Amino acid sequence: MSSDTSSTEAADLYASARQTTEGRVYTVTGGDWDEVLEDAITDERIIINLGPQHPSTHGVLRLVLELEGETVTQARSVVGYLHTGIEKNCEFRTWTQGVTFVTRMDYLAPLSNEVAYCLGVEKLLGIEAPRRANVIRVMLLELNRISSHLVALATGGMELGSLTAMTAGFREREEVLHLLEYITGLRMNHAFVRPGGVAQDLPDGYEQVVRDFITLMRGRLPDYDKLLTGQPIWKNRLVDVGYLPVDACLALGITGPILRSAGLPWDLRKTEPYLGYEEYDFEVPTSTAADSYARYLLRVAEIHESLKIVEQTLDKLVPGPVMVNDPKVAWPAKLSIGGDGMGNSLEHVRKIMGQSMEALIHHFKLVTEGFAVPAGQVYVPIESPRGELGYHMVSDGGTRPMRVHVREPSFVNLQSMPAMSEGGMVADVIAAVASIDPVMGGCDR
C-alpha cells in the first residue's frame, strides 16, 4: 500500500489514500475526515465500506454503501467472513456428534439449532423423544429465546450509541446464561439436546431456581420500557426506519420478528406446532408498523411470552425418562461427576469392564461408529428467535449424514438489508441492520 501512496499524503501511516483503477481509495480511522470530505464534496458519488470489523455492523458483516451526500443510494452486504464449513463437517461425523457442530452456528440461539437438528434425526429415525424430554426442550428453547432477544436489544442499542441498553441487556442475559449453565452445564454450545431426548435430566432443585429467575426477569423487564420504549432519542432513531411491508417480506423470504412486525402473525410454534407447543398458552405479538421500533417492541413482548411458557413447562414436568428407551440410539452410560470431572458413571464402567463383554462392545460401537439412520430426506422447520430455522437432512442409510443443509434465518433475512436501507440515511442503515438482528455465525455457518 505504501508504494502507491504519494509523498504528500504519507504523513498519516494509518489513514492513507491511494490511487486505484476505481478511483481514489481512503482508509479512514477517525480524525482525518477533512481530507476525505474535501474529495467527497467535489465528487457527488462516494462508496464507503463498513466492516467486516466494525463495531456497528452486528458482527463480521461487511456493508458496501453508495452514497450521495448522506443518502444511501445502493447498499449491499458481503457475508462469508465466518464461514467454517459446519455443514461439510457434519458429513464426517456421526449423527450424534453433529449436535456439537450445529450448536456452534447460531451462537446466540444454540439450543434452537440443537433441537431442530435432533428433531430432523428423530424424524428420519421415526422415533419420538419422551414427553419429559420435549418439555425440557421447550423450556430451554424459551430461555434461549429470552437471552437471544436480550442480546438483540443490547447490541442494537450499542450500535445506536445507547450503551446503557447494552449493559442492561447483557446483565439480564447473564442471568439466563447462569440458568442455562445450571441446567445444561455450559453457558453456550451446550450439546445438551441429543437425538432421542436430552443428555441428562434436570438437576435437583431446578424448579426453585427457574421460578426465581422468572420473578427476577418480571421485575427487571419493565426497566426496558422505562429506559427505551418512550425515550425520544430511541424513538427518533427507530420509528419509521427500516420499513419492510409484508409483501416484501414474503418475496424475500423474511420470517420471525420482522415478518410479524409487518402484521402477519406467522409463528411456527402456533402455525405448525412441534414439541407440543399447542398445549401452552401464549400470544404471538404482532404490529403493523413494519419498522425497527415495532421490531424492538415485539422482541420485548416476546420475552414476556417466553417467560409465560417457561412457567408453564414447570407444571408439565412430571417425572419420567428423558431419552428414548432404545439402547441402539440412547447413550449407553449415564454421566456423573467424578474426581476428575464429568464422565461415564463408575457403575457403568464397572459393568462394561468387569461384567459384560457385550455391553463393552455395544458401548464402543455406539460411541465410535454411531447408529445407522434409514435412507431418505426430511425438512424440519422450527421457530428460532430470528425466524424459520429449517434443517434439510439427507441420509443414505449410513451412520453419518449424507447432507445437512441449514436454512438459516440470519442468512435469508439479511437479504432484506438493501430494501430496508436504500433511500435512507447512513445512520438508518445501522438501525435497520440492528433490527434484522443477524448472527453471522449462523449466517455463514
Add this chain to the structure above:
Amino acid sequence: MADEMNPAGKLPGQKTPEQQIPEQQIPDPTPDGPPVPGDVQSGAERPGHPLDTTDATPAAEPFIVGRDRRGMFGVTGTGDTSGFGGLTLPAYAPAPAERPYGGWFDEFTDDLLAAFAERDIPAAAILQITVDRGEITYYVAREHLVAICRALRDDPALRFELCSSVSGVDYGVAVPQRLHSVYHLTSMTYRRRIRLEVAVDWPNENGDAPTCPSVVGVYPTADWQEREAWDMFGIVYDGHPALTRILMPDDWDGHPQRKDYPLGGIPVEYKGAEIPPPDQRRSYS
C-alpha cells in the same frame, strides 16, 4: 414388484380408463368446527372440470440417491472375515408413490395438475412423486421448474407464498445424476409444505457445467440461497442476476461441499507430528 401387483402389465401410476376422470365431488362440510389445516377442505375448492392425469407419474428411470453399499457391514479396505464381503447392495432409490398418497397429498396433486393444465405445463413435467416420512417430494423436469414454481405461487388453490429453502445435494461421484437442487416451498394460506427436487443432468457426455434454471424471478429469496448452492456445489443457475460466490472467497478454486472435495487437507504440524485432514483419519464406518 409393481408388475406382480398389476397383472394388466400397466406401468405404475398409469390410470385405468375409469380412473382417468376423477370425480370432483365436494365432500360434505365437516359438521363440527373449521377444517384442520392441511386437511381435506382446507384448500380452495377448484371448480370441477375433467382432469387428465394420464401422464401424472410416468415410469421414469429411478432417481438413485446414495452410494452402493458393499459388504454386509459396510466394511471397506479391511480384512473382512465375515464371509459377506462380496455382498453388494444397490444404492438407495426413493420409491415412487402410488395413489392414494394419503392425507392432503391426493387432493393437492389434483389441484397441482389442474394448475398445470391451465398453464400449458405438461403433466409429464412431474417425473416422480415420493411420499416419505409424511413429506411429499415432486421430482420435476428441469426445463419446467420455473413455470411450476410460478404456478405454485400464483394459483389460488396452491398459494406457495414462501420459498423456505434452496439447497444443493451431492449424492456422490458414482451416481449418474449426482447433483440435485432441492426446493422447500411453504403455503402460508393452507399450511402446507412440499419439496421440489431437480436432478441436474451432470456429469453429462458433453462435459458441460451442471445447470439448473434459476427461480429468483419467482422467489427473490432464492437469490442468496442459489448463490450458496453455486458456491458449495457448482450448480450453475441459469438466469440468476448475479451468480457469484457468497461464503467462500471470490477467488476460491473448486466447490467445497462436493463429495470429491476433501475436508480440510491443509497440513497442520504440531510438535513434529503431521495431523491428517479429518476425512483421512481412522474411522469405524
